[in-house]
Amino acid sequence: MRRATWTVAGGRVLGPAPFFVAGIVNVTPDSFSDGGRFLDPGAAEAQCRRLLAEGADILDVGGESTRPGADPAPEDEELRRVLPVVEAAARLAGPDGKPAVVSVDTVKAGVAAGALAAGALMVNDVSACRFDPGLADVVAQEKPGYVLMHCQGTPRTMQADPRYEDVVAEISAFFEERLAALVRAGLPEENVVLDPGIGFGKTLAHNLEILRRLPEFLALGRPLYLGLSNKALWGKLLGLPVDGRGEATRLALALAARSGASVHRVHEVGPAVIALRVALALDPDEPLTPYTEVA
DSSP: OOOEEEEOGGGOEEEEESOEEEEEEEOOSOOTTTTTTTOSHHHHHHHHHHHHHTTOSEEEEESSOOSTTOOOOOHHHHHHHHHHHHHHHHTSBOTTSSBOEEEEEOSOHHHHHHHHHTTOOEEEETTTTOSOTHHHHHHHHHOOEEEEEOOSSOTTTTTSSOOOSSHHHHHHHHHHHHHHHHHHHTOOGGGEEEEOOTTSSOOHHHHHHHHHTGGGGGGGSSOEEEEOTTOHHHHHHHOOOGGGOHHHHHHHHHHHHHTTEEEEEESOHHHHHHHHHHHHHTOTTSOOOOOOOOO
16 A cells, blocks of 8 residues: 655644545534534534544544535634634644644635634645635645545536546546646645545546546545545445445445555544555555554
């Protein structure tokens, strides 16, 4: 498995590591998998602690749902949801004993700026700085870790009728164009990871084609970030309800890790870490580092 490094705010460098796990903390009423569970800041902080204890390398805090058909949240409401959780999470210790690595999942310049000031080190942006042009200025100035994601359309409309001639080639061209624009604006390339946006303006066939051809994205020279957790493609492929997609998620992320994906965004961190450690152990080029046996 590839060793990835990722530079985040303040020049902090994560890795090199064979994988990173980003635990999802949705402080929204309407996210598809866990909407409403962590709206209370105390519940969200408890979830952050639990995810870190299970092995999360990153806490990804989001205050606006990006599920298909979702309406955008007003900026002041998104800030109200996100800032107390970011502040609390940034005070926690990560698995390496350093302050926890907190990411803010937003498309808005004002929310990104507020979260970075509150202690976030990353911006996870489904829009690639296209929905709010001011976001490019924020990330260029603050130089956080940045997730550059592909999305055809907006969350509200993206699943209406997505079409591609060659989905992987078109996403790769999109990454090249947007990455070059961000670097010109002042965001260092080593701060950027690439997310092909599973489920964001893609049919089931598109999503599966992306996963089959993941290694092609490695030619762009940046680590790959994937969000496969409990996604609708598992419902469409296997007929599974949202709360029954965990096993499919874990199998897919283990296979994706072997295909070159480095960062895995998940709801259930503990099982994901187990799946990734098994994938790592089965790589013939990796040294075996077992845990001490527990009686």
